[in-house]
Amino acid sequence: MKKYGFQTKALHAGLSEKEYKSLIFPIYQSVAYPYETSEDAALIHSFQKEGQTYGRMDNPTLEIFEKRLAVLEEGEACIGTSSGMSAIYMIAVYFARNGGEIVSSNRIYGGTYVLFSKVLPELGIKVHLVKDIHNIDEWESKINQNTKFLFIETPSNPSIDILDIKRFSDLAHSHNVSLIVDNTIATPALQIPIKFGADVIVHSATKYICGNSTSLAGAVIGRKEDIKKMREEIYEITGPTLSPFNAWLLLIGLETLYIRMQKHSENARIVAEFLENHPKVDSVSYPFLKGHPQFDTAKKQMSGGSSLISFNVKGSLEDAYKFIDSVNLIKRVGHLGDSKTLITHPRTVTHQSLTDEERKDANVADNSIRISVGLEDVNDLIEDIEQALGKV
Ligand SMILES: Cc1ncc(COP(=O)(O)O)c(C=O)c1O
Known part of the structure; x- marks a missing residue:
């Protein structure tokens, strides 16, 4: 898909008409899929063969959405979630469990601020919030050997601060930590943080990606290895899964994003x-x-x-x-x-x-x-x- 422009990819990526025999992607409104044989079931469940397992883990409609958004963000893989907040929560738990720490700022969406300042600390995940968002030295001073990632929102909601993604990724990588960018406000149609060195992208897809307020949704885009582990270790067990119908509506949204x-x-x-x-x-x-x-x-x-x-x-x-x-x-x-x-x-x-x-x-x-x-x-x-x- 790399050779196509953004708009072409938004219309075609992730969809094989041959496979689905349909011009518009189908909605698979089902949580389970009969296996041919018991051996097949065992192979699919042990990831030795491709196939659907159970609706909390995967769904064919959701998979098209995930593939398409990964292509648009120029990332390797994507997980669709039930909301932007469940996506951010999952990232925090995945990266910072077992004593990890996070550095972010106070100029972020109110829900993320409450997650970082109250909920995660109560669960034992330490979050350092810089006071002066544009003072890169203050960001650096909060990084220690337990830090797992820097989290930025650019443009920020609602103050519309802009942070230099390249500068922040250089800072993160010089300390061997990841840079996570909430790209909700710009969307990949206006800004591709991975091109500037970001490691993980998070979205409230409820916003522009959906575009008409019909669906609550989120997404995480990143390296194959991280997304695979996030899926196996957190997502499949805790179930912040995006529903097939909402994934379908979001795919329609992506076409005109x-x-x-x-x-x-x-x-x-x-x-x-x-x-x-x-x-x-x-x-x-x-x-x-x-x-x-x-x-x-x-x-x-x-x-x-x-x-x-x-x-x-x-x-x-x-x-x-x-x-x-x-x-x-x-x-x-x-x-x-x-x-x-x-x-x-x-x-x-x-x-x-x-x-x-x-x-x-x-x-x-x-x-x-x-x-x-x-x-x-x-x-x-x-x-x-x-x-x-x-x-x-
Ligand atoms: C920048 C940003 N990130 C995350 C969220 C949370 O997303 P959701 O409402 O889909 O859980 C929002 C919600 O407004 C937001 O504006």
Whole structure:
């Protein structure tokens, strides 16, 4: 598949029409598959022969999704999971069990932050969170002989910080640890972290990969050996398996991912420029705005800015609420990556369980707003945002 372009691979990778005798991949809504003979069953279950075993372990529809996403991320193999969080949890347990430690930052998705700051430490996995995400020396100072991986999210949700993947992979590898990148916001259509040295990629496929909010899903992409061991040692026993129907919906999502990400990026840049010039708005964060502090890094590793914009309306929490409650077309939800434009108040939704200090470190203020710009006609979006700002 390597010789084809991204969009061709998104439509064809992982699918053999000969095998499935169908133009669209079938949904195998089954948890078990009769074996020809007892000997066959024994060989398949001992991995000496290819074949399906049981729905917690594998499924033919899921397998097509996994093969296709691995190709798009330029990784060797992929595991599809029931959610982005189950994917991150599985990675942490796989790499850091038995006394391993993790280094990450506080500028990450709220759920991942709670996993790292509360859940994993309670299970005995130590996580060091750097306070100044852009201070690479602080990252390095947290690495010790027990460290198993650095975990970064770029662009980060919701602060839209950009981290230099190459720099972080060089740092990780100089200490013999892995670099894990959450590529949810950019997706492989805009950024391929493995090209910059990342070892493992994780996704909330619930977002852009799905594209229309029908399925909760996640994925881990990495080296064959790691993915195989992760599957055998954790996944098959604990069962964070992606359902065949959701895998099928995600495959449909992947077919249009590239085109959607181009349009998301184009619309978001126009909306970000509008917000940047509006008198009731300050501190707009969007990677492809020239004023973004990591604009050069964004340009180096991303081919488009994706759809997330963070900004502060001038004023207080009440002003932010007033703005959010005044939009008509844009939907108020704690979600992102849909084809429709979505708006969230991170302080009281995605990051509400954090303390005031943690929120300050995460760059989430009372008047911060996150918009996930959709695929609507951009003039309609600007009109909606302009009239809502007029109410503040
Ligand atoms: C960057 C990022 N990673 C991971 C997750 C968790 O994914 P899920 O909701 O699919 O469990 C999210 C959810 O919003 C996210 O934004």
